[in-house]
Structure formats: structure tokens, C-alpha cells
Amino acid sequence: MDSAGSDAPAGTVPAARVPLGRAADTGLKIVVVGGFGVGKTTLVRSVSEIRPLNTEEVMTRAGVGVDETAGVGRKSTTTVAFDFGRISLDERRVLYLFGAPGQERFWFLWDRLFSGTLGAVVLVDTRRMSDSWYAVDRLEHHGTPFVVAVNRFDGDLAAFSLGEIRQALSLGPGVPLIDCDARVRSSGKHVLITLVDHLRALAGAREGKP
Amino acid sequence: MTRRPVEVGDPERLYTVTGGRSRADGDAFDLVTLIVAESDPAPWMQSEHVRILRLCRTPSAVVEISADLGMPVTVVRILLGDLLATGRITARHPQQGAGAGVPLPDSALLEEVLHGLRRL
Ligand SMILES: Nc1nc2c(ncn2[C@@H]2O[C@H](COP(=O)(O)OP(=O)(O)OP(=O)(O)O)[C@@H](O)[C@H]2O)c(=O)[nH]1
Numbered sequence: 001m002d003s004a005g006s007d008a009p010a011g012t013v014p015a016a017r018v019p020l021g022r023a024a025d026t027g028l029k030i031v032v033v034g035g036f037g038v039g040k041t042t043l044v045r046s047v048s049e050i051r052p053l054n055t056e057e058v059m060t061r062a063g064v065g066v067d068e069t070a071g072v073g074r075k076s077t078t079t080v081a082f083d084f085g086r087i088s089l090d091e092r093r094v095l096y097l098f099g100a101p102g103q104e105r106f107w108f109l110w111d112r113l114f115s116g117t118l119g120a121v122v123l124v125d126t127r128r129m130s131d132s133w134y135a136v137d138r139l140e141h142h143g144t145p146f147v148v149a150v151n152r153f154d155g156d157l158a159a160f161s162l163g164e165i166r167q168a169l170s171l172g173p174g175v176p177l178i179d180c181d182a183r184v185r186s187s188g189k190h191v192l193i194t195l196v197d198h199l200r201a202l203a204g205a206r207e208g209k210p
Numbered sequence: 211m212t213r214r215p216v217e218v219g220d221p222e223r224l225y226t227v228t229g230g231r232s233r234a235d236g237d238a239f240d241l242v243t244l245i246v247a248e249s250d251p252a253p254w255m256q257s258e259h260v261r262i263l264r265l266c267r268t269p270s271a272v273v274e275i276s277a278d279l280g281m282p283v284t285v286v287r288i289l290l291g292d293l294l295a296t297g298r299i300t301a302r303h304p305q306q307g308a309g310a311g312v313p314l315p316d317s318a319l320l321e322e323v324l325h326g327l328r329r330l
């Protein structure tokens with residue numbers, strides 16, 4: 001399978017999106033969530049076969065249809081922008097990877113956008129650990145299985161150990177926690193494999209298999 | 211099906227695109243539902259419908275259509291609902307996932323995903 005797109009020199013614009021094969025029939029999703037600038041887009045880009053694309057979802061607050069109100073322009077809306085990449089797993093299955101911000105208004109749209117996700121990656125910058133705390137809490141609340149990946153930045157002087165990070169985020173012993181470098185393809189790939197391995201173990205336990 | 215309220219972004223523009231509708235009958239469309247065109251665009255069709263049909267000559271996820279059109283997912287769902295109702299597209303829906311009223315992913319599927327990832 002070729003990975004066209006990801007190898008294009010920086011700054012060149014791919015002529016067109018690489019189309020999926022005609023047999024593609026199963027879309028799957030994994031969400032990468034984390035605070036501002038933590039490296040979500042970088043991680044998506046490092047493993048994606050297309051240059052990350054972005055789009056947005058917009059939703060009115062208060063659950064009132066716009067057509068029932070006058071003055072649409074004054075309506076309170078929530079907008080969440082997110083980006084995504086794509087990995088063709090085989091002829092039929094296509095994995096979409098979403099990079100999404102962890103701030104509060106995003107969780108308002110979680111069910112609409114990301115229900116049905118296989119699982120999530122919480123990307124952590126140890127210099128701003130509190131951003132991740134909220135994401136961990138919400139994922140647990142939604143019952144979405146996740147792993148935590150620590151994106152080590154160069155200026156990270158504190159260099160907390162994984163044990164310290166586990167404690168700071170109150171992660172249960174069953175939640176995988178790993179280091180990564182979001183810029184490196186093999187590292188990004190390892191993060192995804194760690195997540196799916198974890199999901200498979202959970203599914204196996206549900207199904208009563210080892 | 212219950213009609214859930216939705217959302218418009220820039221109201222002027224999106225109202226034009228969706229013919230004033232702001233409710234989606236398109237809750238059927240997940241972000242990763244793959245859309246396939248079943249006919250060529252006709253000259254009298256609305257330009258957004260034409261663009262979608264062109265994009266979907268090969269399967270395209272709803273979210274890719276949204277990004278390519280530069281329109282919020284919600285609006286794309288409405289446009290797709292039109293095309294589905296007239297038989298111009300078909301939709302290949304995701305079948306497993308966490309917490310969507312669909313079955314949780316089983317280990318056979320996850321094994322396939324792992325296999326694909328290891329080959330990257
Ligand atoms: N040193 C270092 N820099 C990184 C690493 N990962 C990302 N960066 C840089 O950090 C900056 C932010 O990365 P992004 O991938 O844009 O982060 P993001 O989470 O998508 O950011 P927002 O979408 O703005 O919230 C970029 O300039 C990256 O090049 C890393 O592992 N090490």
C-alpha cells in the first residue's frame with residue numbers, strides 16, 4: 001500500500017486528495033485529544049497517508065432549532081474545528097484519525113462527532129499537565145477507552161517520569177501510558193498500536209477470551 | 211426518527227446552500243460514513259450537489275466531503291440527505307464503535323486494525 005501524500009516535501013500542495021479504493025466500505029475512527037499546541041496535528045500528520053485536512057462542526061446552544069426563532073444571527077452557537085488524517089488499513093477498512101482540542105466546548109459536541117470511535121489517545125505536554133486532566137476525566141465519563149501518550153518537548157526541564165505523570169493524572173493501572181515523539185512516524189505508529197492492542201485486550205475480556 | 215435541532219455557521223451563506231433548512235434529516239451520516247455517487251451530476255443541479263457527486267466517484271467519508279467543500283459537517287449532512295433521498299448516492303455506514311448505539315468493536319475487527327497498522 002503506498003502512503004502517498006505524507007512524503008511530499010513540506011510546502012508543496014498535493015494536486016488532489018488520494019482517492020480511496022472502490023471497495024472501501026468501513027470507516028473507523030480514533031480521536032487524538034489534547035490541549036493547545038500539544039502536537040495533535042503533528043501526530044496525525046506523521047502517520048497519515050494524506051496531508052491533514054480540517055473542518056468544523058457548528059451547533060446551536062440550548063437545543064433550539066434555528067428555524068423556530070427570529071434573529072438567527074444572534075443565536076448562540078458552538079463551533080469546534082478539528083483536523084484529520086487517514087490510514088487505509090486494507091482494501092475495505094479506512095481508519096480516520098482526528099485531532100481535536102480538549103477544551104470545554106469541544107465535549108459539548110463529542111457525542112455528535114465522535115461517538116462510535118474505537119478509542120482515544122490523550123496527548124500530554126508535561127509543561128501543561130492540567131490541560132490533559134480534563135480530557136482524561138471526560139473520556140472516563142463517556143466510557144471511551146484511551147491511552148495516554150506523553151509528547152516530550154525539548155524544553156521540558158522538569159522531565160517528569162511516567163510514574164509521576166500517572167499519579168498526577170490519577171490514571172488507573174489499566175490505562176497504558178507511553179512516551180512519544182509526535183514528529184516521528186514510527187513513534188506515532190507505536191502510539192496507535194498501543195491503543196488498538198489495549199482495545200483488543202478489552203474486547204477479548206468482554207468476549208471471555210484471553 | 212426524532213428530528214434533532216441543528217446549527218448553522220454563517221447563517222446567510224448556509225441558509226442559501228440548504229434552502230433555508232437548519233434541521234438535518236441526516237443524523238444517519240456519521241463522520242466516517244463512506245459516500246458513493248450512484249449517478250453523474252446533472253446540469254440543473256445545485257452546485258454543492260454537483261461537487262459532492264464528483265467527489266464521491268470513489269468512496270469519500272462525510273468528513274472529507276466537509277473539508278473539501280469548506281462547509282461544516284452539519285450542512286454537508288443536509289446536502290447528503292437530499293442526494294440520498296433521490297437515490298443519487300449510497301452510504302456505507304460504520305458498523306462498530308464505542309457508545310453509538312452500535313455494537314462495541316469486537317476483537318476480530320481490532321485484530322484486523324492492528325494488522326493494518328503494523329504494516330504501515
Ligand atoms: N520539540 C518538539 N516540538 C513538537 C513536538 N510535537 C509537536 N511539536 C511542535 O509543536 C508545535 C505545535 O504542534 P501541533 O501539532 O500544531 O499541535 P496541536 O496540538 O495540533 O496544536 P493546536 O491544534 O493549535 O491545538 C508545532 O510547531 C510542532 O512542530 C515534539 O514532540 N517535540
Ligand SMILES: [Mg+2]
Pocket residue numbers: 040041042083099
Ligand atoms: Mg492542531
